[in-house]
Amino acid sequence: xxxxxxxxxxxxxxxxxxxxxxxxxxxxxxxxxxxxxxxxxxxxxxxxxxxxxxxxxxxxxxxxxxxxxxxxxxxxxxxxxxxxxxxxxxxxxxxxxxxxxxxxxxxxxxxxxxxxxxxxxxxxxxxxxxxxxxxxxxxxxxxxxxxxxxxxxxxxxxxxxxxxxxxxxxxxxxxxxxxxxxxxxxxxxxxxxxxxxxxxxxxxxxxxxxxxxxxxxxxxxxxxxxxxxxxxxxxxxxxxxxxxxxxxxxxxxxxxxxxxxxxxxxxxxxxxxxxxxxxxxxxxxxxxxxxxxxxxxxxxxxxxxxxxxxxxxxxxxxxxxxxxxxxxxxxxxxxxxxxxxxxxxxxxxxxxxxxx
Amino acid sequence: xxxxxxxxxxxxxxxxxxxxxxxxxxxxxxxxxxxxxxxxxxxxxxxxxxxxxxxxxxxxxxxxxxxxxxxxxxxxxxxxxxxxxxxxxxxxxxxxxxxxxxxxxxxxxxxxxxxxxxxxxxxxxxxxxxxxxxxxxxxxxxxxxxxxxxxxxxxxxxxxxxxxxxxxxxxxxxxxxxxxxxxxxxxxxxxxxxxxxxxxxxxxxxxxxxxxxxxxxxxxxxxxxxxxxxxxxxxxxxxxxxxxxxxxxxxxxxxxxxxxxxxxxxxxxxxxxxxxxxxxxxxxxxxxxxxxxxxxxxxxxxxxxxxxxxxxxxxxxxxxxxxxxxxxxxxxxxxxxxxxxxxxxxxxxxxxxxxxxxxxxxxxxxxxxxxxxxxxxxxxxxxxxxxxxxxxxxxxxxxxxxxxxxxxxxxxxxxxxxxxxxxxxxxxxxxxxxxxxxxxxxxxxxxxxxxxxxxxxxxxxxxxxxxxxxxxxxxxxxxxxxxxxxxxxxxxxxxxxxxxxxxxxxxxxxxxxxxxxxxxxxxxxxxxxxxxxxxxxxxxxxxxxxxxxxxxxxxxxxxxxxxxxxxxxxxxxxxxxxxxxxxxx
Numbered sequence: 001x002x003x004x005x006x007x008x009x010x011x012x013x014x015x016x017x018x019x020x021x022x023x024x025x026x027x028x029x030x031x032x033x034x035x036x037x038x039x040x041x042x043x044x045x046x047x048x049x050x051x052x053x054x055x056x057x058x059x060x061x062x063x064x065x066x067x068x069x070x071x072x073x074x075x076x077x078x079x080x081x082x083x084x085x086x087x088x089x090x091x092x093x094x095x096x097x098x099x100x101x102x103x104x105x106x107x108x109x110x111x112x113x114x115x116x117x118x119x120x121x122x123x124x125x126x127x128x129x130x131x132x133x134x135x136x137x138x139x140x141x142x143x144x145x146x147x148x149x150x151x152x153x154x155x156x157x158x159x160x161x162x163x164x165x166x167x168x169x170x171x172x173x174x175x176x177x178x179x180x181x182x183x184x185x186x187x188x189x190x191x192x193x194x195x196x197x198x199x200x201x202x203x204x205x206x207x208x209x210x211x212x213x214x215x216x217x218x219x220x221x222x223x224x225x226x227x228x229x230x231x232x233x234x235x236x237x238x239x240x241x242x243x244x245x246x247x248x249x250x251x252x253x254x255x256x257x258x259x260x261x262x263x264x265x266x267x268x269x270x271x272x273x274x275x276x277x278x279x280x281x282x283x284x285x286x287x288x289x290x291x292x293x294x295x296x297x298x299x300x301x302x303x304x305x306x307x308x309x310x311x312x313x314x315x316x317x318x319x320x321x322x323x324x325x326x327x328x329x330x331x332x333x334x335x336x337x338x339x340x341x342x343x344x345x346x347x348x349x350x351x352x353x354x355x356x
Numbered sequence: 357x358x359x360x361x362x363x364x365x366x367x368x369x370x371x372x373x374x375x376x377x378x379x380x381x382x383x384x385x386x387x388x389x390x391x392x393x394x395x396x397x398x399x400x401x402x403x404x405x406x407x408x409x410x411x412x413x414x415x416x417x418x419x420x421x422x423x424x425x426x427x428x429x430x431x432x433x434x435x436x437x438x439x440x441x442x443x444x445x446x447x448x449x450x451x452x453x454x455x456x457x458x459x460x461x462x463x464x465x466x467x468x469x470x471x472x473x474x475x476x477x478x479x480x481x482x483x484x485x486x487x488x489x490x491x492x493x494x495x496x497x498x499x500x501x502x503x504x505x506x507x508x509x510x511x512x513x514x515x516x517x518x519x520x521x522x523x524x525x526x527x528x529x530x531x532x533x534x535x536x537x538x539x540x541x542x543x544x545x546x547x548x549x550x551x552x553x554x555x556x557x558x559x560x561x562x563x564x565x566x567x568x569x570x571x572x573x574x575x576x577x578x579x580x581x582x583x584x585x586x587x588x589x590x591x592x593x594x595x596x597x598x599x600x601x602x603x604x605x606x607x608x609x610x611x612x613x614x615x616x617x618x619x620x621x622x623x624x625x626x627x628x629x630x631x632x633x634x635x636x637x638x639x640x641x642x643x644x645x646x647x648x649x650x651x652x653x654x655x656x657x658x659x660x661x662x663x664x665x666x667x668x669x670x671x672x673x674x675x676x677x678x679x680x681x682x683x684x685x686x687x688x689x690x691x692x693x694x695x696x697x698x699x700x701x702x703x704x705x706x707x708x709x710x711x712x713x714x715x716x717x718x719x720x721x722x723x724x725x726x727x728x729x730x731x732x733x734x735x736x737x738x739x740x741x742x743x744x745x746x747x748x749x750x751x752x753x754x755x756x757x758x759x760x761x762x763x764x765x766x767x768x769x770x771x772x773x774x775x776x777x778x779x780x781x782x783x784x785x786x787x788x789x790x791x792x793x794x795x796x797x798x799x800x801x802x803x804x805x806x807x808x809x810x811x812x813x814x815x816x817x818x819x820x821x822x823x824x825x826x827x828x829x830x831x832x833x834x835x836x837x838x839x840x841x842x843x844x845x846x847x848x849x850x851x852x853x854x855x856x857x858x859x860x861x862x863x864x865x866x867x868x869x870x871x872x873x874x875x876x877x878x879x880x881x882x883x884x885x886x887x888x889x890x891x892x893x894x895x896x897x898x899x900x901x902x903x904x905x906x907x908x909x910x911x912x913x914x915x916x917x918x919x920x921x922x923x924x925x926x927x928x929x930x931x932x933x934x935x936x937x938x939x940x941x
């Protein structure tokens with residue numbers, strides 16, 4: 001087994017720097033029962049063959065259940081098809097695995113073999129030859145003597161890195177391009193579809209809300225009516241435009257006792273009879289916030305537990321968020337429905353560099 | 357033992373190459389075109405040492421193969437598109453609902469493609485096994501010293517595999533475009549936007565405009581099925597090639613040295629064991645796919661940016677940076693018209709990158725501190741490198757605490773505790789915990805070293821209590837078998853014992869080479885690394901110990917057959933006439 005022609009460089013003499021005990025050497029090989037007893041050997045052979053047969057049976061079961069088990073059938077609360085296919089596949093695979101390992105353990109030779117190691121490094125001779133070859137090659141190329149060729153090559157290849165980056169430019173528009181183009185309602189990080197007079201409607205159903213509909217302590221997930229009539233011809237928004245609008249414009253509307261509200265300076269008239277509205281998008285990393293505790297007016301984000309006080313200008317009372325929730329100024333229109341006085345007081349969602 | 361009747365497969369002589377059989381003909385055909393014989397000559401019978409812990413990396417390898425197989429199956433039906441469609445498939449609860457093609461095709465795979473759900477669940481479980489086994493494998497490599505020269509580069513490759521595997525997992529579970537994964541992508545958008553200067557640009561380029569856009573799923577799909585798997589495959593190939601080139605490390609033992617490797621040959625034993633193990637990993641994954649529901653996206657519903665589920669959590673391997681994100685205080689700087697979100701940037705961008713860099717550099721930092729330039733092929737037990745072991749346990753503790761913090765809401769619900777208090781506790785714990793873990797582990801290892809020495813010098817405890825004529829009790833110790841004593845002492849002495857640092861001038865009066873500006877730091881780190889360690893006994897100590905043991909043995913010899921009260925009731929002879937005490941007293 002050993003091929004010890006290389007010089008063993010670098011390797012310490014033994015595993016230890018000072019042997020307290022002489023290395024006893026490999027223990028004597030012990031014969032297994034299957035090595036010396038033909039009966040046991042035959043039995044092991046039969047065991048392996050049985051395992052292979054079991055695997056084959058499982059494979060056939062798999063094929064049968066593929067064609068026979070109905071996809072709606074259930075078994076013990078589990079989907080019967082998934083269970084049948086999964087268990088038979090598992091059996092088919094596991095029996096082969098166990099069988100092959102049994103074969104290796106009981107029947108294949110179990111003599112331990114010794115192989116000598118060699119240092120990872122090449123021999124000194126090889127190393128010198130390689131360096132000589134490298135130097136010869138470099139010398140013949142003249143890369144050292146012709147700096148003009150070398151440097152212009154390096155410059156040209158280096159410059160090729162630029163297209164690799166620049167050609168990714170059309171992955172998307174810049175934030176400013178989106179905001180300036182206004183290709184869809186509320187485009188840009190600093191805008192949403194909320195405008196002066198946009199009705200506040202219930203999430204999912206899209207019905208407008210009268211202040212009288214809300215009891216003290218109620219929370220309603222709401223959206224701008226624009227989602228339902230914001231298209232060029234008054235049709236609902238759809239597709240990516242709808243998703244973008246939703247991702248920024250979702251709000252919660254809550255009603256509390258008017259005297260409980262501590263409005264931020266300049267926002268004294270943003271509430272209607274104790275009804276107040278805040279962005280639903282967390283100022284931390286942008287999860288929609290959903291968990292409201294009516295007694296404390298706290299709104300908790302389920303992603304990272306930032307907690308905001310809706311009675312106190314959306315102030316952060318706990319958690320990793322750093323900024324209060326943006327507030328939507330509310331009013332009531334001529335028909336008595338809740339509307340926005342305008343867009344939020346600041347960009348919604350997570351912080352970004354340019355927002356100041 | 358009569359070994360003439362051995363099984364015929366156990367022959368130790370190679371078969372004579374008289375007449376080439378069918379295999380020989382095929383091999384000749386191949387060799388004349390590929391010249392394989394030279395390469396295969398050694399490698400077919402390449403030796404692999406046996407130990408259960410060497411199997412951990414194999415789990416990772418095989419689960420990657422399972423991922424490739426099940427993944428290809430899934431691509432046949434999955435539609436990586438965010439185009440909107442109205443669901444009209446089998447799952448009644450979602451019929452008529454607007455959703456992306458990606459989500460609709462995931463439902464189709466789950467409900468209408470026979471075996472589709474099984475493959476989806478197997479794919480997800482295999483991904484978890486893949487990442488988990490890579491982590492445990494990494495710990496094994498660190499704790500046993502297999503990262504040392506010449507294997508540092510394989511450590512680096514392994515770390516890259518772990519990083520890529522994690523990213524692959526994230527891109528993978530984002531693809532179904534369900535409510536949970538969409539929330540994850542949205543949080544990722546928040547992370548990207550928190551990047552200073554270029555954050556919003558990166559976000560707009562990645563999403564093809566404003567979040568969520570309609571590009572992210574197809575783009576993640578390309579990354580998930582082409583880019584990262586390609587890199588993983590290449591790196592796994594390199595990892596295996598280096599493993600073969602370096603030959604596997606082994607535990608010290610009789611006949612096992614730094615110069616050799618002892619074990620079973622690749623063909624047939626390891627081919628069978630490893631091949632069989634592939635089927636076992638595959639089979640266990642199938643069992644999990646059959647019995648354990650995972651990521652039931654139909655319960656979450658399609659992604660809607662205005663909705664979220666309570667208890668939103670990423671897959672477990674993304675949990676630790678999420679925990680850091682949760683316990684980070686909300687600090688933000690507004691200065692010169694820009695916003696710096698420390699609360700997002702530090703835990704999710706800086707911390708993981710820092711942690712990964714530290715992990716990547718560990719072998720190199722270690723080599724710099726120890727100054728060890730030798731090759732190492734023999735492993736050590738974790739106790740014999742107390743500082744290294746303690747360092748990794750400290751890192752594990754930090755990881756575990758961050759990870760637990762990632763479930764602070766779940767902990768609060770299960771323990772009926774205040775989430776605020778848990779968060780405050782975690783803030784302190786991630787700083788204090790690792791230090792405590794370091795100190796405890798280090799002392800624990802040193803105690804275990806001391807115990808090993810005790811056993812070497814005084815023998816092992818037999819459990820037999822002897823009573824002397826004077827009434828004193830002692831436990832009988834017997835010397836260790838030589839092979840066991842050899843294994844216990846088969847380790848290096850640490851270069852810096854008892855806090856002595858490298859002397860300026862060595863014993864022969866030769867000045868030590870210039871050590872650079874950081875030499876002082878290095879000496880201090882060496883002291884921390886080794887000073888308290890217990891070295892194996894010297895030859896004198898060993899002889900003295902054995903002498904002492906012989907003496908003890910002599911003293912106890914007269915007591916043979918006179919074990920203390922009660923030992924006669926050992927079930928080996930009749931006790932009807934026996935008394936615990938002399939009945940006449």
